[in-house]
Amino acid sequence: MANLIFSDENPSAAAAAAAPEATSSGGSIFDMATGAGACDGDTKWGSSLGFMDLLGIHQDVIAPSLFDSFQPPPILPPPPPSTSSEPLLHQQLDAKQLQALPSPASTLPESSEVLNNPATPNSSSFSSSSNEAANDHEPTKAEDDEEEEQDQDKTKKQLKPKKKNQKRQREPRFAFMTKSEVDHLDDGYRWRKYGQKAVKNSPFPRYQSISNLITPLPFHIGPLMFIFSKHCYIIWLKNRSYYRCTSAGCGVKKRVERSSDDPTIVVTTYEGQHKHPYPITPRGSIGINMDPSSSFGPSFVVPQPQYLHQQQQLQPYIYNSSPSLNITSITTSGSSFNASIPDFLQDRRFNTSPTSSSASLLRDNGLLQDIVPTQMRKEAKEQ
DNA sequence: CGGATTTGACCGGCGC
DNA sequence: GCGCCGGTCAAATCCG
Numbered sequence: 001m002a003n004l005i006f007s008d009e010n011p012s013a014a015a016a017a018a019a020p021e022a023t024s025s026g027g028s029i030f031d032m033a034t035g036a037g038a039c040d041g042d043t044k045w046g047s048s049l050g051f052m053d054l055l056g057i058h059q060d061v062i063a064p065s066l067f068d069s070f071q072p073p074p075i076l077p078p079p080p081p082s083t084s085s086e087p088l089l090h091q092q093l094d095a096k097q098l099q100a101l102p103s104p105a106s107t108l109p110e111s112s113e114v115l116n117n118p119a120t121p122n123s124s125s126f127s128s129s130s131n132e133a134a135n136d137h138e139p140t141k142a143e144d145d146e147e148e149e150q151d152q153d154k155t156k157k158q159l160k161p162k163k164k165n166q167k168r169q170r171e172p173r174f175a176f177m178t179k180s181e182v183d184h185l186d187d188g189y190r191w192r193k194y195g196q197k198a199v200k201n202s203p204f205p206r207y208q209s210i211s212n213l214i215t216p217l218p219f220h221i222g223p224l225m226f227i228f229s230k231h232c233y234i235i236w237l238k239n240r241s242y243y244r245c246t247s248a249g250c251g252v253k254k255r256v257e258r259s260s261d262d263p264t265i266v267v268t269t270y271e272g273q274h275k276h277p278y279p280i281t282p283r284g285s286i287g288i289n290m291d292p293s294s295s296f297g298p299s300f301v302v303p304q305p306q307y308l309h310q311q312q313q314l315q316p317y318i319y320n321s322s323p324s325l326n327i328t329s330i331t332t333s334g335s336s337f338n339a340s341i342p343d344f345l346q347d348r349r350f351n352t353s354p355t356s357s358s359a360s361l362l363r364d365n366g367l368l369q370d371i372v373p374t375q376m377r378k379e380a381k382e383q
Numbered sequence: 384c385g386g387a388t389t390t391g392a393c394c395g396g397c398g399c
Numbered sequence: 400g401c402g403c404c405g406g407t408c409a410a411a412t413c414c415g
Contacts (some may be wrong), residue, residue: 193388195407242406246387255406 175269183241183256183266188278191243191254199240199257238263247276 178185184193240257252272259265 192386194409196389197405199405240405253406 180266190246195242
């Protein structure tokens with residue numbers, strides 16, 4: 001996984017991964033019709049910038065705006081969710097920080113309440129408006145029935161009309177970043193996925209004459225490659241998943257996507273506040289102890305090594321305790337890893353062949369489904 | 384069979 | 400007004 005991305009053999013791929021997103025979530029898709037962005041056959045991958053240059057860009061642009069402003073919370077950062085992933089960042093971000101976040105945060109309305117103290121969506125630091133907002137989206141049963149009748153004439157897909165001149169109130173959002181191979185981190189609550197969007201993520205559309213296509217393609221985020229007029233174009237796609245808490249009356253939402261800057265990072269954005277007790281998970285997963293009596297918000301239960309052992313196929317990433325992204329530590333060189341990493345976490349760290357890694361990444365990111373039609377996938381499955 | 388997920392369609396906001 | 404995009408819905412499908 002990550003070790004492939006930043007492999008020494010393919011430094012420009014690493015640079016690509018480190019390159020900051022030029023625009024917000026609406027990164028422009030490469031213009032195939034006009035050929036905009038096409039280059040001549042001499043262009044190499046990331047040739048305009050060296051590996052270290054791009055690393056520098058990454059640090060200059062990303063780190064100061066997001067990571068350098070990170071202040072260690074008074075209590076340990078949360079989740080290592082049960083995926084054995086490690087938390088990178090966890091705090092309520094101020095508007096500036098949120099804008100620095102890839103995309104979930106960039107859409108944060110200014111009216112959002114943000115507090116600079118560590119908390120989770122369940123923490124008391126969130127505004128108490130969650131009920132209202134939740135009711136906006138989840139009307140009462142009576143209202144539902146009434147509207148169902150009204151909607152008889154309407155198209156099935158048509159949505160219920162919203163009150164005019166009333167901007168939808170957004171819940172305060174809370175984002176944190178986690179190094180993980182799995183997108184949906186188990187935080188102990190039960191979530192139902194209600195939507196998924198493929199978002200374009202093309203900071204620097206990469207292209208190259210097909211005749212010069214020597215270096216392996218950097219399959220680390222989900223490139224959709226196509227060939228047009230002797231040029232190989234790649235559009236970077238990623239999925240954004242939308243989850244809703246399954247508890248009745250709880251309108252908490254959760255948005256999960258990969259970071260544009262580092263696809264090994266999962267950006268989880270919570271919206272709203274749970275209005276129910278923290279569910280006790282029978283799985284014994286690591287959970288968040290949502291003790292409402294605690295004025296410090298939730299505390300987090302450290303996963304037991306035994307449990308992590310069961311999850312080792314997830315290839316947990318050992319995160320750097322430094323607030324900034326130390327992407328240089330992610331190399332194919334085994335010596336770059338800390339010797340203190342338990343054996344059971346090291347077992348599978350370097351067993352990724354380019355082939356399996358590419359495939360698994362495509363699978364993990366859900367990109368396969370974006371690129372390959374469902375029918376084709378089904379056929380492949382049957383074979 | 385019930386709950387969860389997938390996925391195409393739809394709506395509203397926003398920028399041009 | 401139009402197009403793009405984020406967010407949501409809900410039927411179809413999957414899965415235990």
